[in-house]
Amino acid sequence: MNIEKLIPIPDLCSYYEVEMSFFTKLSEMGRLEIIKIESSSYIDLDAIYEIEKMIHIHQDLEVNLEGIDVVLNMLQKLDGLQSELQSLKNRLRLYES
Template sequence: MNIENLIPLPTLSTHYKVEISFFNNLIEMGLLEIKTIEETQYIHPDAIFEIEKMIRMHQELAVNTEGIDVVFNLLQKIEDLQNELTSVKNRLRLYES
């Protein structure tokens, strides 16, 4: 991957006014993937939407990183259940026709 497409973690920290330790906690919990190149941590631009949600939860709702982990796991389960429900509905339509 080209380094020009990646966002340095310190730049992200400065832009969102969030400490690096917040991102490190997210990384430790598996909520954030990083790529380390020459001792600098980078984030893929596709992750920005999710990162912004996590930052809003942390800053505006005072949710700690453990709470963010729980919320994101529940959101993932909801999405999985919605996909399964759609699949079951599609199969049911086959039998109804």
Template sequence: MSTENFIPLDTLCIHYKVTLSFFFDLSENGLIDIEEIAETHYIHQDSLHEIEKIIRMHQDLAVNIEGIDVVLNLLQKIDALTTELHTVRNRLRLYEN
């Protein structure tokens, strides 16, 4: 398997100043997916935005991993409700005209 679109966990640990166990804890809680290729652990580059959001919550707001899980679930629900609200408003406009 090619590592072209993957970032080594060691690199992320150095860049974000977190421990390797932090990423494994996130993986155990289902928040990120870690790929192991040739005995090296990687994160797919598409996950980087979500990982940065998680690290900011953990470092800047001192939120633990369980709290991060709750926050991310609530943010997903807010996004889904916002999308649904826009859909309902657009349908309503059709009937108003």
């Protein structure tokens, strides 16, 4: 793994003002992959968008970790339904023309 694409979790904790337990619990819930190298813990840079979304839900909306999981599951299902709806609209246009 390229260490240049990894962000140390303590850096994220201080930047976003969250505790290490926040990331640990997200990892336990399967929402986040923590990469351990020697005695340090890191997050892949590609996961930063999802991390920021979870932190926003947690801090700004005051949602607990279990609620974050529920919200993200619902958003994922909503995205799937929107994709399916768009696909059905496209198929309907084919039959209408």
